Amino acid sequence: MLDFNLLATAPDRLWDAATVVATVPEAETTASSARLTQSEDPRKHRRIPLEGRAILVHENQIIGVYTCNLSAAGVGFFCPFQLFPATETQLIIDGIDLMKITVETCRRLSKNCYKCGAIFSERSKSPGELRDIFSRLRKSTDEGDK
Amino acid sequence: MSTTVQPQETASADGYVRLPLAFFCSPHRPRLNIYQRVSVESKPVLLASRNSGLSDSQVVDLQKRGQKSALVLRSEMEAVSEEMLESLECIVADDSIPAEGRFLVLQSVIGLEITRTLRSKDSSRFVAVSQDVGGMIANLVTRQHVSPQKLFDVAAHDTATFVHITNVAAYAVLLAEQLGISDKHERQQIAVGAMLHDIGKRSIPKSILQKVGKLDAAEREVIESHPKLGYVELCKDPNISHGQLMMVYQHHEWINGGGYPVGVLADEIHPWAKLLAVVDVFDALTANRPYRESIGRLEAIEILATGTGTQFDTQVLKCWISIF
Numbered sequence: 001m002l003d004f005n006l007l008a009t010a011p012d013r014l015w016d017a018a019t020v021v022a023t024v025p026e027a028e029t030t031a032s033s034a035r036l037t038q039s040e041d042p043r044k045h046r047r048i049p050l051e052g053r054a055i056l057v058h059e060n061q062i063i064g065v066y067t068c069n070l071s072a073a074g075v076g077f078f079c080p081f082q083l084f085p086a087t088e089t090q091l092i093i094d095g096i097d098l099m100k101i102t103v104e105t106c107r108r109l110s111k112n113c114y115k116c117g118a119i120f121s122e123r124s125k126s127p128g129e130l131r132d133i134f135s136r137l138r139k140s141t142d143e144g145d146k
Numbered sequence: 147m148s149t150t151v152q153p154q155e156t157a158s159a160d161g162y163v164r165l166p167l168a169f170f171c172s173p174h175r176p177r178l179n180i181y182q183r184v185s186v187e188s189k190p191v192l193l194a195s196r197n198s199g200l201s202d203s204q205v206v207d208l209q210k211r212g213q214k215s216a217l218v219l220r221s222e223m224e225a226v227s228e229e230m231l232e233s234l235e236c237i238v239a240d241d242s243i244p245a246e247g248r249f250l251v252l253q254s255v256i257g258l259e260i261t262r263t264l265r266s267k268d269s270s271r272f273v274a275v276s277q278d279v280g281g282m283i284a285n286l287v288t289r290q291h292v293s294p295q296k297l298f299d300v301a302a303h304d305t306a307t308f309v310h311i312t313n314v315a316a317y318a319v320l321l322a323e324q325l326g327i328s329d330k331h332e333r334q335q336i337a338v339g340a341m342l343h344d345i346g347k348r349s350i351p352k353s354i355l356q357k358v359g360k361l362d363a364a365e366r367e368v369i370e371s372h373p374k375l376g377y378v379e380l381c382k383d384p385n386i387s388h389g390q391l392m393m394v395y396q397h398h399e400w401i402n403g404g405g406y407p408v409g410v411l412a413d414e415i416h417p418w419a420k421l422l423a424v425v426d427v428f429d430a431l432t433a434n435r436p437y438r439e440s441i442g443r444l445e446a447i448e449i450l451a452t453g454t455g456t457q458f459d460t461q462v463l464k465c466w467i468s469i470f
Binding site: 086114 | 378381395408410414
């Protein structure tokens with residue numbers, strides 16, 4: 001079950017227009033891609049690794065971020081600067097609807113890299129919605145492989 | 147080298163509250179029975195009834211014997227707390243009472259109100275109390291030029307939350323002044339921010355907050371969430387400034403990035419949070435704990451000094467040390 005890879009891609013025109021882009025330490029990208037089993041992940045909503053790029057629209061600025069995981073409750077990503085809790089912002093990933101998110105956690109990893117956790121602002125995704133997102137992101141991977 | 151802190155009678159010690167002698171002579175004194183302890187271990191005995199109050203000759207006699215304070219029953223003080231709260235501003239402005247004595251009265255009077263409002267689900271009352279009391283503390287400490295040593299000696303050193311936050315507010319104002327913050331409004335903001343800094347602990351279970359042994363990883367994670375909880379609780383309040391929010395959110399950050407919740411470096415830590423970090427740890431070290439001896443101020447300073455340039459901003463810490 002869930003034995004597949006998800007890949008996020010950001011629209012090229014937005015990525016190119018980003019005012020600042022996160023720089024993720026190599027060690028962190030390896031760690032983030034490690035898949036946790038249900039028993040290893042103590043959270044109510046299991047996090048699935050989600051590598052790739054996304055666009056954060058924050059205070060009318062276009063920011064390049066790297067995603068690290070996704071669950072029914074929210075999304076984890078690497079941001080180039082600190083985001084404060086309760087900050088409401090938007091995440092754009094190619095092929096799926098705009099995600100309105102609220103920042104929950106932020107931890108500095110290095111200069112230009114803060115690991116952030118955010119929840120979906122409106123509500124958690126239903127199993128059907130999550131399956132739909134997974135299939136779109138998986139499809140993107142397949143297309144990327146071609 | 148360390149100094150010994152005398153055990154002080156506080157609202158939470160043994161049912162009595164210590165108040166400065168001069169307060170019992172002021173026009174704002176409430177009608178309370180007044181007690182005195184003959185020796186450290188003895189039970190307090192009645193010195194003057196609420197109807198008679200202290201006579202001038204009693205005051206002179208006590209002063210001759212070096213007494214600077216007397217006791218009232220906590221339960222009796224609670225019964226007149228509304229009256230005392232109403233006259234608190236007058237008490238704080240009353241020059242006939244030494245400034246550090248007024249701080250002691252303030253700390254004792256607002257203890258009950260702080261405890262009550264902190265327990266309330268809605269934090270707005272506590273925020274309002276903090277705004278009032280923070281302003282009073284800032285005025286008292288700076289206008290009256292309270293000596294840090296006297297303030298330290300008179301302040302209670304127990305684990306009650308109201309004691310910690312009022313001590314920290316007073317210390318923060320002292321340090322702000324020493325750092326050259328001359329704007330009265332800014333110092334008041336710092337005092338209020340200091341009063342609010344641990345508001346996030348309202349949501350932490352007592353079993354974790356008061357645990358005597360070592361915290362496990364999960365418990366540590368819970369306790370380390372209090373800056374974030376406090377920030378989230380206050381961030382939409384239009385009366386709270388950015389600097390005050392940063393005091394709440396960043397007071398456990400280390401300048402070398404080793405702190406929490408974010409692990410930001412010095413340049414991302416707000417100056418007020420750097421200031422608060424020093425006095426917060428200082429007060430925590432000098433508070434009496436059930437599981438260890440109290441630490442004197444000089445010993446506490448020695449411990450703080452080990453964190454210079456790593457945990458604490460070097461200039462801020464130097465400034466705090468220079469006060470003593």
